[in-house]
Amino acid sequence: MSLALPVLPLAAGGPVIPHFGGASNCVVQNHQFCGSWFTQNFNTVFGPRIVQHIELTAIAVGVGMAIAFTAAIFAYRQSWFETPFSLFSAFLYGIPAIALFELLVQITGINRLTAEIGLVSYTLLILFRNMLTGLRGVPAATIEAARAMGFTSRQTLVRVELPLALPAIMAGIRIATVTTISLATVAAYIGAGGLGEPIFDAIQSGFKTEFIASGGLAIALAILADVLLVMLQRAITPWSRRRLQT
Amino acid sequence: MRTGNPLSFFFGNLSLFASKTGAHLGLSVVAIGLAILLAIPLGVWLGHLHRGSFLAISVSNIGRALPSLAVISIGIGIIGIGFWNVVVALIILAGPVILTNAYVAVDEVDPDAVQAARAMGMTPFQVLRRIELPLALPLIFAGVRTATVYVVATATLATFAGGGGLGDIVVNEPTYGTGGVIAGSLWIIVLIFAIDGLFALAQHRLTPTPLRRPGRRARAAATRATGWETG
Numbered sequence: 023m024s025l026a027l028p029v030l031p032l033a034a035g036g037p038v039i040p041h042f043g044g045a046s047n048c049v050v051q052n053h054q055f056c057g058s059w060f061t062q063n064f065n066t067v068f069g070p071r072i073v074q075h076i077e078l079t080a081i082a083v084g085v086g087m088a089i090a091f092t093a094a095i096f097a098y099r100q101s102w103f104e105t106p107f108s109l110f111s112a113f114l115y116g117i118p119a120i121a122l123f124e125l126l127v128q129i130t131g132i133n134r135l136t137a138e139i140g141l142v143s144y145t146l147l148i149l150f151r152n153m154l155t156g157l158r159g160v161p162a163a164t165i166e167a168a169r170a171m172g173f174t175s176r177q178t179l180v181r182v183e184l185p186l187a188l189p190a191i192m193a194g195i196r197i198a199t200v201t202t203i204s205l206a207t208v209a210a211y212i213g214a215g216g217l218g219e220p221i222f223d224a225i226q227s228g229f230k231t232e233f234i235a236s237g238g239l240a241i242a243l244a245i246l247a248d249v250l251l252v253m254l255q256r257a258i259t260p261w262s263r264r265r266l267q268t
Numbered sequence: 269m270r271t272g273n274p275l276s277f278f279f280g281n282l283s284l285f286a287s288k289t290g291a292h293l294g295l296s297v298v299a300i301g302l303a304i305l306l307a308i309p310l311g312v313w314l315g316h317l318h319r320g321s322f323l324a325i326s327v328s329n330i331g332r333a334l335p336s337l338a339v340i341s342i343g344i345g346i347i348g349i350g351f352w353n354v355v356v357a358l359i360i361l362a363g364p365v366i367l368t369n370a371y372v373a374v375d376e377v378d379p380d381a382v383q384a385a386r387a388m389g390m391t392p393f394q395v396l397r398r399i400e401l402p403l404a405l406p407l408i409f410a411g412v413r414t415a416t417v418y419v420v421a422t423a424t425l426a427t428f429a430g431g432g433g434l435g436d437i438v439v440n441e442p443t444y445g446t447g448g449v450i451a452g453s454l455w456i457i458v459l460i461f462a463i464d465g466l467f468a469l470a471q472h473r474l475t476p477t478p479l480r481r482p483g484r485r486a487r488a489a490a491t492r493a494t495g496w497e498t499g
Binding site for chain 1 (some may be wrong): 329330332333334335336337338339340341342344345346417421422424425428435438439446449450452453454456457460461464
């Protein structure tokens with residue numbers, strides 16, 4: 023039986039196994055999953071990347087909400103605006119992440135700003151459509167009642183239409199967040215950091231534990247965000263028992 | 269050949285683009301084909317029985333939540349690099365939306381039509397084959413369309429797992445230069461919108477005229493249920 027390292031070097035000439043301190047037998051022989059390496063390196067390798075990943079996602083969804091919600095309220099008042107903005111955001115949404123990132127890099131360079139621009143552009147379609155659908159779903163009689171009580175159109179929007187559109191808006195935020203968590207792993211390719219970074223490190227080294235741990239953590243983060251947002255959605259819109267999405 | 273101009277790179281390397289596009293589509297077709305074989309029978313069967321709605325719908329919520337690169341990464345760790353790892357990852361990512369659409373499509377077939385068929389003495393299998401499937405077909409196809417566009421887009425990541433395809437050009441600036449990277453990125457975008465357009469056309473053809481409006485309603489229902497755009 024050969025003692026040669028059972029690893030496929032993916033990058034030409036690179037060292038195969040990363041050495042984080044005294045490498046255990048499991049790490050040197052690149053076994054399926056080295057639990058002790060994972061727990062020992064969690065704080066240095068994965069912890070900061072999880073925080074970065076959450077930051078990337080929060081900024082992208084936040085900026086996306088600011089743009090999409092402004093556009094949706096404008097389209098709600100001026101219906102001609104709906105088609106051009108829908109087409110524009112649907113076009114952005116259809117572009118594969120790695121292609122969009124590569125194109126943006128040519129303009130704004132390899133950095134987090136480029137990553138955020140790309141991530142924001144993927145949130146627009148979902149947030150815009152859900153908010154507009156939510157606003158359009160407000161019963162005309164309710165709006166008339168508000169106006170009859172002397173609400174201005176601004177008061178009607180803030181105190182009647184937006185609260186009633188909240189279930190659809192929340193559903194949009196949930197989908198946009200989960201999508202962004204997913205795409206943020208790819209954004210590590212252009213230097214955004216986050217949980218994609220150890221994945222790309224593992225592609226260089228072929229280290230199985232790192233592949234499985236970073237992939238697993240990214241999936242766990244996405245599912246956790248999904249579950250938390252469902253709970254938040256139910257908590258703040260207790261009147262909507264049925265799930266409303268787009 | 270290195271050149272900074274994407275257009276001249278594209279026209280100077282047509283055979284490279286042809287072979288990478290071929291590999292890209294080959295990978296996508298295998299993944300979509302297997303996903304269809306696994307997901308449609310299950311979805312149609314559950315929809316016919318009107319059972320397992322929780323499973324059929326939540327599976328696509330989970331499918332949507334899975335980061336594609338993370339699934340591929342775990343695949344590399346377990347299966348190793350290469351074609352099949354990517355195929356398995358793409359099936360996991362695309363299967364759920366096909367399953368959910370097939371389920372919703374059959375589940376939401378007009379109950380009056382099903383009852384009329386039963387009253388005429390059709391067996392459950394005949395009801396499925398001659399009533400439910402034809403009526404559900406447009407929506408089932410809509411799921412396949414969404415999944416296909418998603419798979420062709422995601423197959424770009426195959427390059428990181430040694431699966432080949434157009435991603436090989438997009439992420440290889442040292443070999444192909446800036447022009448190659450831009451040309452590759454633009455070509456994938458063109459390819460995806462072309463495929464989506466072709467499927468839209470096929471979907472329109474596939475839907476009998478009287479069904480076109482209810483089809484839209486059912487599609488909206490599927491989107492509501494799953495959050496997936498089904499075109």
